[in-house]
Amino acid sequence: YFLNAIHAIGRDFRGATSEALHDDELFLEELKSSDSHVVARAENSDSWQRTSIAGAFSMRMGRVDEVSTREFQWYLGPKDRNFLTETQFGEMAELPGMADFDNSFFYRMFGTGFIAPAILWLVEFFQSIVGNWGFAIILMTLLVRGLLFPINRTSQVKMAGYQAKMAKIKPKIDALNAKFGKDPQRKQQETMKLYKEHKVSPPIGGCLPMLLQFPVFIGLFAALRSSILLRQRPFMGWVQDLSRPDAMVDFGGPIADYPIISGITTFNLLPIVMVILWVLHQKSMPKSTDPQQAQMQKMMAFMPVLFGVMLYNYAAGLSLYMITSSLVGIFESKVIKKRWPVPTADGAKGK
Template identity: 30%
Template sequence: MDDQNKNLLLATVLSFLVILVWFAVFPPEEAVVDPNAPAAVAQTETAPAAPAATTAAPATTEAEPLPEAPRLTVDTPALTGSISLLGGRIDDLSLKGYKETLDANSPIVRLLSPVGEEHPYYAVFGWGPGTGLTADDVPGARTEWRVAGGGTLAPDAPVTLQWQNTKGLTFTREISVDDKFMFTVKDSVQNTGSAAVSLFPYGIVARHGQPAGLQNFFVLHEGMVSRTDGTLTEQKYDDLMELPVIEREGAQAEVVDAGADGWIGFTDKYWMTTLIPEQGVPFTAVTKYVPGADIYQTETRKPVQELAAGATVTATTRLFAGAKEWATIRAYERDLSIPGFIDSIDWGWFFFLTKPIFAVLHWLNAVIGNMGLAIIALTFFLKFLVLPLAYKSYVSMAKMKELQPELEALKERAGEDKQKLQKEMMQLYKDKKVNPAAGCLPILIQIPIFFALYKVIFVTIELRHAPFFGWLKDLSAPDPSSIYNLFGLLPWAAPAHGSFLALIFIGILPILLGITMWLQQKLNPQPTDPVQQQVFAWMPWIFMFMLGGFASGLVVYWITNNIITFTQQYLIMRSHGHKPDVFGNIKSGFKKKEPAPVADKSKKARK
């Protein structure tokens, strides 16, 4: 087996195996949660412990559902929902711009839901007691606030809540929201009593149980995400269940002190709820799991503050609750000075590729106005970047094509003497100035780009429900067409994605992918070994079925990449005097020329 074909076969097999692994873990469509499903009784969060060196508040779990309480309406261009005056909870939030499915009657995505409904998920803020105070002296999860100002929470229309204790402390909370997904919670305490006290502000995001539709795939992070002093941390829900027990916290927990900046919360594939304390000020980030109640919790705690008689203290915390839109999160990072906030999007191990690739794709989509065309334009751009390296590779492959008859002759002369064959082949490569390893470079270059684009298409919300043309309504989902119903001509539905039939009865895009891979293969040097020939002959059709369940946007990229590669390689080969008989090969199908003529030529050459 010559070095050229060894390297090419190795690169192809490796890429095949790696992509096969990715295919095996490619997730099915997300389960849609019925917003009208019966409500479930759930428990509430644990009380936060005080920061170090202060008396800890008892960590308790309440098993009963919360009583009914008045609510304030939330109505912004991006959000709709309500805030409960019981605890001042932000616990009812839906995203106006996003539907659960492509169906015109589909409900919009609901992000947060209150205790008493299925999968409670909410944010609550308050003060923890320090010196001179008890848990009853500070507002907690069951404190009922009164409205001191405002009605409906909207951009430029904040609401103000108030509560007083029996020791002369007046707690005031102002909640504001912008036109996207950022809330600002400004808590202040005025001491009208005669004695000094101490207390600390906190914020909590609590999630009861793991979310519905959790995918649990290693290529996607779902769970806790945080950044403290420049360090990004991601922990899946199962990882939180393995946290050490900290008695002071009353749960399994991890406590991290941040000196300058950071944020912490929970992220889904497309949505996120994150606490963002004042940047540049020390705080404590807490990740917590309460086993008995099955509650996952993230917290931010500020240092204990001394409040003298007649004084007022104020603490401000932001809450991001919405879609992980790249432009929106990037703007928050820049305009609100939130370091590393863009990393809340799951860029993966290939972040050095996924970030710039998505930035270019986002720009192209803004210019063109169609994400499918933007993917095609991105493919041209990426091919242009690697053209110098690809050019050398295609020139080498053209030369290898020209050497095929001589290689056949060498093989026949050497017979079973593999050492002699190898030596003469190396000499031939040297004489003709051909690098047999150069031909596999396009495949090796394509693998990391393919994985990076796969990640971009899979995790970024900009690809979710992004249409192309015709039957392709969602580039983040597999091609919905199928041979099973003759691509919609027959009066029955295509097999459901993820089913066995869907793997067999593939759609239009996978078929085009197989054809373009086959055409591209016709320009490559043919292996001299019959086993290798069979492997290469079946490779396009194996990939065709294997990639049938991948996101259609990724298949559009691969088809475009194959067409560009074929055109480049064809033109480069012709420019070097080699005229590939591609269409002749198509007519002959998989039939190979008999080796006899090659043998006769070699015999004539010896004569």
């Protein structure tokens, strides 16, 4: 969350000449020099914890009383979008853009430049009311889930109705598979005819809630990962910095020099809770009776573990959002099943 860079004033050097840049999540450092004798480089002082920036100044003296000067600009500070926009940086005019949330094609594709600032505004607004940044993230999550509830409800009810119809005609589908097992084309034709006869069709927009939430998740990922606002902001208990991993136990360094686990330097409880809740949320969703969709659901069962590994060392604020969202999703599924039941295969109302 700091920006850290060295550049030459008024000149465009490349390589290890007169410019270097260090850019992490929350801070920026930049140094600019007008002299080609200024050599700067960014170097990793520690493979897992720290990055430093170094500058070498060569001075050529002609006489004993000669004065030699080297000019440069150097910025080291937070990636605060408001501060960087309002401050005049002279030759370092590119600095404000370094703090934008849409500085990559991936972020621009999902409208992160608009979503991330809006999310941070909501978090700041709720924090001004409750006085705690963690609870502010929880309230923001509840608001987002509340806005998406009508779409989630419609999607889940339609999916449950589709699965009930599929369960009702499953014996007939099994009979078609046995009868035309060696003739895939004929089996497909008869299956489509059966679907049409019983008015069975996959619900349109079944993935819409997930697709609508994905840009929000990407915006949250960018905002909670890179915002200086959350730096050193505590939640409760051991979570004392929402911009960093929750670090319940600090190992003091990598636990082992092996791929994947070499980056584990702390025991982070929140990502583990997040994965468990994701799995429970998946189990609370309606199970498909369609073989292809059932197979896809089995494949998706591994996604929580994969994302848990990928997000293990990310901001505790992001994990807090995912935990809250999963808890709401589990509760939401139970309410929808009870409040809007659909007929089961035997004609009774599903609970």
